[in-house]
Amino acid sequence: MSEKAEPESALGEYGPGEGTGAHGAGPGPADGVRTPGAPPQESPPQEPPRRAPGEGRRRSWTRVGFSLGLGATVAWLAVQTVLRVSSMLTLLLLSAFIAIGLEPVVGWFTRRGLRRGWAVAIVLTGFVLLLGGFLALVIPPVAKEITALIDAVPGWLQQLHDHQSAIGRLEDRYHVVEKAKQQIGSGGAATGVAGGVLGAGQLVLSTLTSTAIVITVTLYCMAALPVIKQFCYRFVAASRRERVEGVAEEIMSRIGKFMLGNLITSAIAGAATFGWCVATGVPYAAALGIFTALMDLIPIVGSTLAGIVVSLVALSVSLPIAIATALFYIFFRVAEDYLIVPRAMKFAVDVHPLVTILAVLVGGALLGIIGALVAIPAAVAVGLLLDEYVFPKKQGS
Structure with missing residues (x-):
């Protein structure tokens, strides 16, 4: 009796038609019953709770509004800070x-x-x-x-x-x-x-x-x-550092050469002023010569302002001498623009005259005399950056 009860107890453990798997050979995972020694099955994913209509949208607009307000405040503070320290910059x-x-x-x-x-x-x-x-x-x-x-x-x-x-x-x-x-x-x-x-x-x-x-x-x-x-x-990233270093060194080299060329032309202007004042008897020849050299460092407008000042000082001698001084500076300005500056700057920078004028005007309007002084080197730097990173290059170049 005990031997015949064992199959019934085994069958009764799983119940009729249960624990046979796909072929009725034993329990399997398809039956939803955990096999002894097998890892526990994961529970099916539960659906997230439904939100009320418009709840997520209200939170999103609040976040966007707060971000915009914070960004505008930070931008305003940054602009005010720059304006306050603009002279120091x-x-x-x-x-x-x-x-x-x-x-x-x-x-x-x-x-x-x-x-x-x-x-x-x-x-x-x-x-x-x-x-x-x-x-x-x-x-x-x-x-x-x-x-x-x-x-x-x-x-x-x-x-x-x-x-x-x-x-x-x-x-x-x-x-x-x-x-x-x-x-x-x-x-x-x-x-x-x-x-x-x-x-x-x-x-x-x-x-x-x-x-x-x-x-x-x-x-x-x-x-x-x-x-x-x-x-x-x-x-700069290591993959681009060599190229950036080359462009930066070229910009600084051009700025240095421009500065040296500008010093040469200014020295010529100062020497010409000194010689003219000595020849015509205008007082303070040495001081006016150095003043003209310093003013000539400012492109376009510097030599013109210096000529006006020297012509006014020449009035202390006579009116004809003052008129002759003004004519001398007009002639010297033409010679400087078309003879002296091109030869002095030939090894330094290659900037179109229109770009030079626009750069000096914009720089002077933004930063005054200092802006006019650094305008041409800034234009050279912008030109190099455009050639290197913006303008498309020919194939094979």
């Missing part, structure tokens, strides 16, 4: 431009065995000597003219009471002294003079501070220029 740009422009001179010394620190010190010493020589030439004439003006004031006051003199006739007609007394009594003139003196003092202090910042930053940039370049190159 301009000085830093000028310092970097001067450092890159003087790099060929520093490199010339380093290639001859000098350490970079000594090369930078030599270049800085030369700059300080040049600036000191300019001040030594300019300060004595200016002090002399101020002294002469102060000494002439008593004579002008005496002529005010002389009805036969030109100043006296002007006083009789316009009553300048009486109006000046009224202004002084009301406090308007005193306030204007005080404001003018305060403004002049602030301008002098700002100029000295800016000059010190530019010299200091330029010195550090010149000394650490190789390290700065290598640090900037590390932000």
Whole structure:
């Protein structure tokens, strides 16, 4: 009896028709019954709970609105920060431009065995000597003219009471002294003079501070220029780093050559001004020559402004000399644009004259004199970048 009960108990464990698998041979996974020793089966995925209509959309619009508001706030703060430090950024740009422009001179010394620190010190010493020589030439004439003006004031006051003199006739007609007394009594003139003196003092202090910042930053940039370049190159992917380094080095080389070419043309302009002033008897020939050389560093408008100033100084000699000086500068400007500059810049940059004019106008409108000074090198850099990355190249080139 016990032997016959075993099959029934085994069959009864699974039940009729169960545990036979696909062929009735035993339990299988298709039967939904766990086989002893087999891994547990995964439960079927459950459907996610349904959201109310419009719930996900409300959350999405809230997130988008918050992101837009935060982005607009960050952008506004960034623009305000840039505007506040725009003057400082301009000085830093000028310092970097001067450092890159003087790099060929520093490199010339380093290639001859000098350490970079000594090369930078030599270049800085030369700059300080040049600036000191300019001040030594300019300060004595200016002090002399101020002294002469102060000494002439008593004579002008005496002529005010002389009805036969030109100043006296002007006083009789316009009553300048009486109006000046009224202004002084009301406090308007005193306030204007005080404001003018305060403004002049602030301008002098700002100029000295800016000059010190530019010299200091330029010195550090010149000394650490190789390290700065290598640090900037590390932000470029290794696969493109060699190409980017080649383009950057070419841009800096062009800027340095432009700076040297500009210095050559400026030196020629200063020497021509000095020679003309000596030949025609215009005073302060050396100071005017250095002034013209410095102004000629500014493309297009620099030499024109210098010519106007020198022509006004020539009026102290005579009107014909002033007219002749103005004609001399017109002739020199034509010669500089068509003879001197093309030959001096032939080895440096190749920029179309229209691009030059537009770059100087835009740079001057954005950053003033500094923008006009760096406009042409910036145009050269933009041209190189366009040729390298934007304009399609011919096959095989």
